[in-house]
Amino acid sequence: MLKMADNTELLTGIGAITTLEKADDVFRQFMDDTQYGKMSRISTPDVRIKIANAIRICRPESVFINSGSEADRQYIRKLSLDKGEENPLAMADHTIHFDLAKEQGRIVDRTFYIADPEEHISSLANRMDRPTAAELIQTHLSGIMADMTMIVGFYMRGPVGSPVSNPALEITSSAYVSHSAEILYRNAFDDFDAQVADLGHFFTNVHSEGFNRDEDLPDARVLMDRKFQTTFSWKCTYAGNTLLLKKGNHRFAVDKAVYQGQGKELAEHMFITGIQGPGNRVTWFAGAAPSGCGKTTTAMAGTWFVGDDLAQMWIAEDQTIRSINPECGIFGIVEDVNREGDPMLIDALRNPGCEVIWSNVLIDDQQIPHWVGNNEPHPDCGINFQGKWEKGMTDSNGKAIPLSHPNARCTLASTALKNFSDESENRNGVITRVFTYSGRDADTMPPVWVAKSSDHGVVIGASIVSAATATEVGATGIKRAPWANAPFIPGALGDYMDAQFRFFGNPDIAMTHRPVMAGLNYFLTHEARGGDSKKLLGEKRDVKVWLSWLERYAHNEVSAIETPIGNLPEFGDLRDLFNGIIGKTYDQELYTKQFSLYTSNIIGRIELQETAYAKEENIPQRLFDILSEQKTGLEKLRERFGEIITPDQLTKA
Ligand code: SPV
Ligand code: MN
Numbered sequence: 001m002l003k004m005a006d007n008t009e010l011l012t013g014i015g016a017i018t019t020l021e022k023a024d025d026v027f028r029q030f031m032d033d034t035q036y037g038k039m040s041r042i043s044t045p046d047v048r049i050k051i052a053n054a055i056r057i058c059r060p061e062s063v064f065i066n067s068g069s070e071a072d073r074q075y076i077r078k079l080s081l082d083k084g085e086e087n088p089l090a091m092a093d094h095t096i097h098f099d100l101a102k103e104q105g106r107i108v109d110r111t112f113y114i115a116d117p118e119e120h121i122s123s124l125a126n127r128m129d130r131p132t133a134a135e136l137i138q139t140h141l142s143g144i145m146a147d148m149t150m151i152v153g154f155y156m157r158g159p160v161g162s163p164v165s166n167p168a169l170e171i172t173s174s175a176y177v178s179h180s181a182e183i184l185y186r187n188a189f190d191d192f193d194a195q196v197a198d199l200g201h202f203f204t205n206v207h208s209e210g211f212n213r214d215e216d217l218p219d220a221r222v223l224m225d226r227k228f229q230t231t232f233s234w235k236c237t238y239a240g241n242t243l244l245l246k247k248g249n250h251r252f253a254v255d256k257a258v259y260q261g262q263g264k265e266l267a268e269h270m271f272i273t274g275i276q277g278p279g280n281r282v283t284w285f286a287g288a289a290p291s292g293c294g295k296t297t298t299a300m301a302g303t304w305f306v307g308d309d310l311a312q313m314w315i316a317e318d319q320t321i322r323s324i325n326p327e328c329g330i331f332g333i334v335e336d337v338n339r340e341g342d343p344m345l346i347d348a349l350r351n352p353g354c355e356v357i358w359s360n361v362l363i364d365d366q367q368i369p370h371w372v373g374n375n376e377p378h379p380d381c382g383i384n385f386q387g388k389w390e391k392g393m394t395d396s397n398g399k400a401i402p403l404s405h406p407n408a409r410c411t412l413a414s415t416a417l418k419n420f421s422d423e424s425e426n427r428n429g430v431i432t433r434v435f436t437y438s439g440r441d442a443d444t445m446p447p448v449w450v451a452k453s454s455d456h457g458v459v460i461g462a463s464i465v466s467a468a469t470a471t472e473v474g475a476t477g478i479k480r481a482p483w484a485n486a487p488f489i490p491g492a493l494g495d496y497m498d499a500q501f502r503f504f505g506n507p508d509i510a511m512t513h514r515p516v517m518a519g520l521n522y523f524l525t526h527e528a529r530g531g532d533s534k535k536l537l538g539e540k541r542d543v544k545v546w547l548s549w550l551e552r553y554a555h556n557e558v559s560a561i562e563t564p565i566g567n568l569p570e571f572g573d574l575r576d577l578f579n580g581i582i583g584k585t586y587d588q589e590l591y592t593k594q595f596s597l598y599t600s601n602i603i604g605r606i607e608l609q610e611t612a613y614a615k616e617e618n619i620p621q622r623l624f625d626i627l628s629e630q631k632t633g634l635e636k637l638r639e640r641f642g643e644i645i646t647p648d649q650l651t652k653a
Pocket of ligand 2: 269291309
């Protein structure tokens with residue numbers, strides 16, 4: 001359990017403003033008539049008091065209330081340019097923002113949950129007690145905004161009126177952070193009071209970049225107070241550390257789903273996309289993948305795009321699973337985004353008409369952005385995440401400095417995408433039938449396999465493994481990545497897993513709308529299947545085929561080969577889909593390579609999960625039962641057919 005609000009709320013504790021009168025005094029003192037007038041349109045007492053305390057602590061030179069009007073948005077864009085947080089690029093409405101060279105991803109080592117002694121925190125996360133947090137906030141946030149403007153924004157994480165949307169405040173001195181919030185979230189200034197009243201809560205985020213200097217980075221912190229759904233962050237700029245509307249509040253949404261959702265809600269690190277099937281039907285998918293493992297690409301492979309990073313779902317009255325995207329834009333990795341693999345994203349990025357904030361790419365002397373893997377000619381020099389860059393440059397360890405950082409990003413509104421779906425704004429969400437889980441797995445699992453039951457599906461999610469990517473500073477090696485959501489699960493993994501079993505196995509879901517849960521793996525190499533290169537067996541465009549096969553599976557239009565790990569596609573169905581959907585010849589030899597079971601690898605992977613989960617407390621026994629059932633099944637097959645079992649042999653079995 002997570003006990004809410006049973007201690008001192010730190011903003012109020014430190015700012016010491018507890019009455020509306022005192023809050024009003026602060027507004028009078030820090031706001032001119034225009035801003036004061038806008039602030040008067042927000043009447044929820046708690047909201048006013050929290051904002052007043054943030055002002056009292058950070059002591060900005062002035063406060064700007066962002067009403068979401070075009071004039072207010074324009075003010076924020078201009079402020080960011082004036083401060084130098086962003087610089088203009090050649091294309092209209094494009095800007096570049098750089099984060100410090102040593103802050104190119106989430107600063108996991110400086111990120112903490114503020115936790116009281118009885119509170120259980122994920123074994124993967126750092127905890128900090130409340131008195132220590134109070135002291136740090138006092139030391140680092142007090143007066144941090146002197147000479148700066150504080151911007152206060154009022155957002156909805158999700159469409160206004162959706163039962164799982166969350167209202168949230170973004171209070172920051174960074175115009176870049178505020179500008180990003182305007183692109184990625186729904187400004188809900190006019191609806192804020194009513195939404196807070198309806199939903200009964202709101203999230204609060206307070207951030208300041210401070211002087212934004214290298215020497216301050218060791219002092220940077222990201223603190224999250226689960227009991228009061230409030231984040232604090234300072235002396236950093238990377239959006240994953242500062243725009244805490246995103247992953248900071250995603251963590252609170254996970255808590256809400258796990259501890260208050262009663263098996264009827266989930267908050268996932270998932271894309272949402274619609275696949276057009278035969279006869280114009282659209283089947284909605286949500287899929288998890290760790291940061292930097294092709295989640296945006298998969299979302300873009302859909303006919304209808306709703307989201308590329310976060311999904312909140314619930315079981316609706318009509319017994320279907322519904323999903324909404326708490327965001328309305330993309331904060332996407334640009335490395336390897338190119339015309340061949342991501343034509344619609346490239347169109348949005350390389351043509352005029354769309355507002356884009358680029359971060360940590362290379363800017364040439366024509367003010368044009370470039371990045372690794374865009375399949376375009378590259379300049380020999382420019383400015384990138386570490387300053388002046390020239391081709392062939394090496395770092396202090398002699399390693400080549402890439403043209404763009406692997407976590408370089410683009411920020412743009414979803415409406416700029418050609419496959420944008422109006423369903424994104426539907427407060428009732430999209431009826432979601434298929435759930436996918438993928439990682440970066442070079443040698444073990446096939447490109448697609450479907451769980452034989454929802455419990456087996458939960459185990460697929462629990463068992464995601466992935467190579468480390470650049471989204472976390474300092475991460476290396478092969479990692480377990482449960483549901484691709486583990487970095488954002490605040491409480492015990494066992495509680496989260498229990499919520500997954502309860503949600504997907506909920507008898508309230510109609511038989512006709514039971515979830516299809518599948519694993520996806522794009523990263524099998526030739527080397528792992530008897531070849532001698534590290535090249536991938538598949539191509540990016542194949543993604544469409546794997547999704548389409550699942551679409552047909554969800555409508556019982558294809559049969560499948562049953563195996564201990566789940567159901568596999570048959571060759572003939574894939575051959576037809578490859579041909580029909582992407583015009584590619586798919587041969588039996590490649591099929592056999594991709595879909596043979598390499599039993600020892602898979603058993604090794606199962607044992608890795610068994611060992612790791614055995615160390616966690618309160619993991620549902622169901623997980624161990626399923627892992628052991630799969631292992632026994634694989635061992636039996638191995639006795640009969642040997643180490644590598646082909647789809648042909650599986651059919652016979
Ligand atoms: C991710 O890393 O999963 C992201 C970017 O989507 S961040 O905001 O850093 O979390
Ligand atoms: Mn993400």
